[in-house]
Amino acid sequence: MTIEEAQKAVDEWIKTYGVRYFSELTNMxxxxxxxxxxxxxxxxxxxxxxxxxxxxxxxxxxxxxxxxVLMCIANQTGVDLTDALQKNIEKKTKRDKTRHINNPKLK
Incomplete structure (x- = not known):
């Protein structure tokens, strides 16, 4: 199951069995x-x-x-977690590509 499929499955479950999403604050x-x-x-x-x-x-x-619950929050706020994760990996790679390799505490 992809992240996109999982988000859709959670949304379907909520619409079928959950009546509606809890508020964003309650889900937090x-x-x-x-x-x-x-x-x-x-x-x-x-x-x-x-x-x-x-x-x-x-x-x-x-x-x-x-x-x-994270997928519930993503669904109700319009966040595509696949896209968000891909962008987050790119950000971390750009920012930290040598940081951990050069960290003597990790050797």
Whole structure:
């Protein structure tokens, strides 16, 4: 599935099952919540914390939740994430093409 296809699939789901998009502000709060849930799993899996009883290592699902809400926000604000990501990669390449290679902390 491409990013474009994913954005369309999210839009179709919202129109079929979700009634309507939440407001942009509500979706921003939802995105923050989902990023927090992802952070909790990463802290437990890769950090110093351990999973509590009943918690799951659902890393992929939490990442997908973040992508879902981000795509909702992109859809409702008219952002083509494929185009935005391509431009962002170009920007980073132009700006940082030697920055990391020459960073002694990364060697």
């Amino acid at each position: 709060a939802c995105l923050t919540e989902e990023v927090g849930e992802l952070a909790k799993v990463i802290a437990r899996k890769y950090g110093d914390q351990s999973f509590k009883e009943g918690e799951n290592d659902n890393l992929a699902d939490e990442m997908a939740d973040v992508m879902w």
